[in-house]
Amino acid sequence: MTFSPxxxxxxxxxxxSYPAGRTRSAVVPMLLxxxxxxxxxxxxxxxxxxxxxxxxxVQVDEVIGYYSMLRRHPIGKxxxxxxxxxxxxxxxxxxxxxxxSKTLGxxxxxxxxxxxxxxxEVECMGACSWAPAIQVGYxxxxxxxxxxxDRLIEGLRNxxxxxxxx
Amino acid sequence: MxxxxxxxxxxxxxxxxxxxxxxxxxxQAGIEIPAFCYYDxxxxxxxCRMCLVEIEKTPKLQVACTTPVTEGMVVRxxxxxxxxxxxxxxxxxxxxxxxxxxxxxxxxxxxxxxMVFRYGAGESRFVETKQxxxxxxxxxxxxxxxxxxxxxxxxxxxxxxxxxxxALGVGDRGSASEIIPNRGDHLxxxxxxxxxxxxxxxxxxxxxxxxxxxxxxxxxVGTICTFCSNGCKTTLGVRNGEITRANNRDKSGxxxxxxxxxxxxxxxxxxxxxxxxxxxxxxxxxxxxxxxxQALATVGKKFAEVKxxxxxxxxxxxxxxxxxxxxYLQNFARQALGTSNxxxxxxxxxxTLIDALHGHAGALATTADLYTTPAALIIxxxxxxxxxxxxxxxxxxxxxxQAKVFAITSGPIREDRYAAKTxxxxxxxxxxxVESFREHLAQQKSLVILFGDSIKGDAxxxxxxxxxxxxxxxxxxxxxxxSNSRGASDMGVLPDLLPGYHGVRxxxxxxxxxxxxxxxxxxxxxxxxxxxxxxxxxxLASTGAFVVVQDLFLTETAxxxxxxxxxxxxxxxxxxxxxVCGEVQKLKAGAKTMGAKTDLEIMGLISKEMxxxxxxxxxxxxxxxxxxxxxxYNVALPVVETxxxxxxxxxxxxxxLEDRPDLISSDRNTLFLSGTLGxxxxxxxxxxxxxxxxxxxxxxxxxxxxEAQNT
Ligand code: SF4
Ligand code: SF4
Ligand code: SF4
Ligand code: FES
Ligand code: FES
Numbered sequence: 001m002t003f004s005p006x007x008x009x010x011x012x013x014x015x016x017s018y019p020a021g022r023t024r025s026a027v028v029p030m031l032l033x034x035x036x037x038x039x040x041x042x043x044x045x046x047x048x049x050x051x052x053x054x055x056x057x058v059q060v061d062e063v064i065g066y067y068s069m070l071r072r073h074p075i076g077k078x079x080x081x082x083x084x085x086x087x088x089x090x091x092x093x094x095x096x097x098x099x100x101s102k103t104l105g106x107x108x109x110x111x112x113x114x115x116x117x118x119x120x121e122v123e124c125m126g127a128c129s130w131a132p133a134i135q136v137g138y139x140x141x142x143x144x145x146x147x148x149x150d151r152l153i154e155g156l157r158n159x160x161x162x163x164x165x166x
Numbered sequence: 167m168x169x170x171x172x173x174x175x176x177x178x179x180x181x182x183x184x185x186x187x188x189x190x191x192x193x194q195a196g197i198e199i200p201a202f203c204y205y206d207x208x209x210x211x212x213x214c215r216m217c218l219v220e221i222e223k224t225p226k227l228q229v230a231c232t233t234p235v236t237e238g239m240v241v242r243x244x245x246x247x248x249x250x251x252x253x254x255x256x257x258x259x260x261x262x263x264x265x266x267x268x269x270x271x272x273x274x275x276x277x278x279x280x281m282v283f284r285y286g287a288g289e290s291r292f293v294e295t296k297q298x299x300x301x302x303x304x305x306x307x308x309x310x311x312x313x314x315x316x317x318x319x320x321x322x323x324x325x326x327x328x329x330x331x332x333a334l335g336v337g338d339r340g341s342a343s344e345i346i347p348n349r350g351d352h353l354x355x356x357x358x359x360x361x362x363x364x365x366x367x368x369x370x371x372x373x374x375x376x377x378x379x380x381x382x383x384x385x386x387v388g389t390i391c392t393f394c395s396n397g398c399k400t401t402l403g404v405r406n407g408e409i410t411r412a413n414n415r416d417k418s419g420x421x422x423x424x425x426x427x428x429x430x431x432x433x434x435x436x437x438x439x440x441x442x443x444x445x446x447x448x449x450x451x452x453x454x455x456x457x458x459x460q461a462l463a464t465v466g467k468k469f470a471e472v473k474x475x476x477x478x479x480x481x482x483x484x485x486x487x488x489x490x491x492x493x494y495l496q497n498f499a500r501q502a503l504g505t506s507n508x509x510x511x512x513x514x515x516x517x518t519l520i521d522a523l524h525g526h527a528g529a530l531a532t533t534a535d536l537y538t539t540p541a542a543l544i545i546x547x548x549x550x551x552x553x554x555x556x557x558x559x560x561x562x563x564x565x566x567x568q569a570k571v572f573a574i575t576s577g578p579i580r581e582d583r584y585a586a587k588t589x590x591x592x593x594x595x596x597x598x599x600v601e602s603f604r605e606h607l608a609q610q611k612s613l614v615i616l617f618g619d620s621i622k623g624d625a626x627x628x629x630x631x632x633x634x635x636x637x638x639x640x641x642x643x644x645x646x647x648x649s650n651s652r653g654a655s656d657m658g659v660l661p662d663l664l665p666g667y668h669g670v671r672x673x674x675x676x677x678x679x680x681x682x683x684x685x686x687x688x689x690x691x692x693x694x695x696x697x698x699x700x701x702x703x704x705x706l707a708s709t710g711a712f713v714v715v716q717d718l719f720l721t722e723t724a725x726x727x728x729x730x731x732x733x734x735x736x737x738x739x740x741x742x743x744x745x746v747c748g749e750v751q752k753l754k755a756g757a758k759t760m761g762a763k764t765d766l767e768i769m770g771l772i773s774k775e776m777x778x779x780x781x782x783x784x785x786x787x788x789x790x791x792x793x794x795x796x797x798x799y800n801v802a803l804p805v806v807e808t809x810x811x812x813x814x815x816x817x818x819x820x821x822x823l824e825d826r827p828d829l830i831s832s833d834r835n836t837l838f839l840s841g842t843l844g845x846x847x848x849x850x851x852x853x854x855x856x857x858x859x860x861x862x863x864x865x866x867x868x869x870x871x872x873e874a875q876n877t
Contacts, residue, residue, distance in 0.1 A: 043350050046350070056332050056333075056335075056348060057348050057349065057350075058332065058333060058334065058335035058346060058347070058348040059332075059335060061335055061337060061346055061348075061350070062335040062336055062337060062346070065336070065337035065338040065339065065346070066338075066339055
């Protein structure tokens with residue numbers, strides 16, 4: 001499997017970042033970085049990471065099963081995660097999730113038909129002080145109201161339309 | 167030995183060695199602590215919590231499977247609290263368990279059934295709908311039924327630690343946890359079925375046995391695997407004369423519970439549709455079915471006639487038939503046919519080793535030695551492929567006793583992963599390479615050397631000289647291919663040697679033609695082949711020769727025969743075989759094939775037709791003669807009769823052999839191949855990994871071997 005030169009460079013650095021004989025420590029970061037580039041963890045990627053870190057494929061598989069942030073299926077371009085855990089819930093997190101579901105037209109773990117968004121209901125993201133919180137990709141959005149949510153989605157859709165034009 | 171620790175269990179004061187695990191110490195005291203995940207010989211898991219016990223001065227119940235006994239410890243396994251804990255654990259294990267015992271393969275011999283029966287509650291407090299996941303097939307051999315799985319991880323550990331394959335893992339978390347195969351949705355592995363047999367419940371089932379029968383409907387016949395030379399005990403489950411499964415759950419035999427794919431699933435050759443069930447006689451150029459009486463008369467008449475006119479015979483014996491049959495065969499050749507032209511396919515140089523070891527006592531290692539030896543050296547063999555049980559022994563030795571394993575092979579092998587030192591050397595160059603190990607080897611307390619077919623003739627003598635020069639006790643295993651390759655050699659199915667490695671000249675005979683010369687002689691008048699398939703590789707030069715073949719199938723050799731006699735398989739007869747380490751074990755007849763006769767009986771009947779008597783053709787009678795007359799085979803009868811392995815002690819003197827290294831070559835079978843016989847096992851030929859590859863260890867399995875803490 002080949003990756004972008006930037007990712008290859010990252011991998012090379014990772015493999016030297018741990019004590020000798022401990023390349024298995026690179027399994028999780030490698031999977032995460034590769035997932036960022038590919039969008040998901042494919043079977044091919046599992047075998048590749050196993051090969052590069054000197055563990056068996058089934059051991060990599062075990063890790064993926066354990067960490068919910070590693071995905072076995074492709075998702076939309078933007079992963080929209082809405083927290084409905086206690087702090088967010090008391091200030092409207094649950095309603096926000098339902099609103100998001102209506103706006104995007106998909107439920108939990110659903111992907112919009114244009115392949116742009118995947119919605120997910122998540123547990124606490126550590127942003128309780130600014131509840132209700134959502135995360136889009138790696139970006140946090142605080143004290144989100146249904147209106148702000150719609151504007152955010154609208155913005156992302158427009159940006160996408162722009163890039164398609166060029 | 168260190169001082170014993172004294173502790174109290176259920177009000178009794180008992181003693182145990184320090185660091186003994188509570189579960190083991192209790193067992194020694196005759197007290198059972200139920201366990202699922204604890205398994206003798208593998209790393210500790212503490213996953214099932216079935217073994218909870220009360221320990222005084224400890225606030226909560228403790229797991230007996232990881233707690234070592236200490237001086238003055240007071241333990242209770244019979245308190246109401248412990249009983250409640252066991253009940254509770256079982257109730258939890260049954261949360262999503264389907265309780266489909268009536269159709270489950272394991273029903274009747276399931277550890278979960280037994281535990282619930284003994285320690286469980288009759289009722290569950292759970293009213294929720296059980297989570298269901300459909301059963302999955304991971305290979306022709308392995309099926310996984312998740313809802314039945316109790317996540318004890320035995321399968322994961324036996325595959326990783328025992329086999330060194332590591333094909334199984336645990337996927338997901340919490341109540342969704344399940345066992346996963348190494349290729350996402352299927353397995354790529356040894357297909358040995360160890361995971362299936364070790365599973366305490368019916369979560370892993372085999373393609374061979376699933377939904378075929380119930381355990382109590384079978385007879386359980388302990389016999390010896392008929393494939394490779396390692397001599398594993400395999401217990402055949404036989405129903406209505408047909409073998410439905412093979413396993414070794416009672417851990418009897420040299421191999422304990424080990425079996426490879428051939429021993430566990432290769433038995434299906436026995437009821438292959440192409441099994442010969444009637445003799446065939448060539449009439450007008452075509453083989454046609456005939457009665458036994460006709461066929462035997464044809465053979466008897468022809469053999470007598472060739473003998474009378476002083477014609478030339480050739481006899482080729484088998485690597486699979488019993489010692490008794492081999493002994494009888496060489497008698498038949500030398501006495502009934504009056505020929506010394508007898509040989510078998512030699513797959514390793516046993517005779518030269520025995521000669522080279524003259525004057526050495528105790529220099530032949532047993533299978534048990536491989537588990538205890540402080541060091542071993544493998545030369546020229548992909549051990550895990552060619553000698554799966556010997557490889558298992560060495561791996562266990564490493565896990566439990568940190569044995570130092572050295573290897574010199576032409577390509578990567580599984581043993582590389584835990585070996586103290588390995589080296590690549592081309593075949594035939596190994597003895598030069600071994601010098602660089604000298605220093606390390608000489609430091610060991612003792613050493614077992616296992617060598618493949620590249621060490622033959624003079625090289626064997628050089629190897630023994632090298633062993634002698636190390637200045638430590640060295641013993642040897644000459645690696646041979648098949649279930650009784652060793653026996654064929656020991657019983658004198660050789661042109662120059664009689665049973666027990668006596669030279670034929672001692673008996674006033676001249677050495678006869680060897681294997682290659684028999685096949686290439688243009689003036690051969692008659693050829694007698696017993697369960698061997700020489701024509702698969704070399705055609706018979708003598709086109710006019712009368713050929714008689716005894717076999718299970720119409721092999722390339724049988725197709726050329728004038729008379730084909732249907733032979734019984736090793737699973738259909740009694741008698742003894744000698745494994746690669748020279749240990750004699752007894753076969754027990756399990757199955758039956760209508761129309762087939764044992765090779766012993768066939769030989770007896772042919773000699774009767776010829777009007778010569780070479781003794782009664784009964785296994786027990788012939789074995790008595792072998793014990794009496796073959797040096798080294800005066801083995802303890804009770805050991806053999808009760809299913810044990812009796813080591814043989816061949817001659818300890820010079821063997822007057824003709825060096826013929828050119829005749830020695832292994833068939834290089836992989837895990838999934840076994841000469842001609844293996845071709846007739848549907849299970850072996852249907853797995854994804856078939857036909858396998860020697861020295862083809864994939865890079866990805868470079869996982870480190872773990873040394874288990876519990877010994
Ligand atoms: S069949 Fe053998 S090699 Fe394959 S997964 Fe089971 S234990 Fe491992
Ligand atoms: S499949 Fe069997 S051996 Fe493996 S974890 Fe489940 S119950 Fe245990
Ligand atoms: S290791 Fe050899 S003797 Fe043992 S089960 Fe496998 S083929 Fe049979
Ligand atoms: S509860 Fe929503 S971020 Fe903590
Ligand atoms: S046997 Fe002790 S936890 Fe399983």
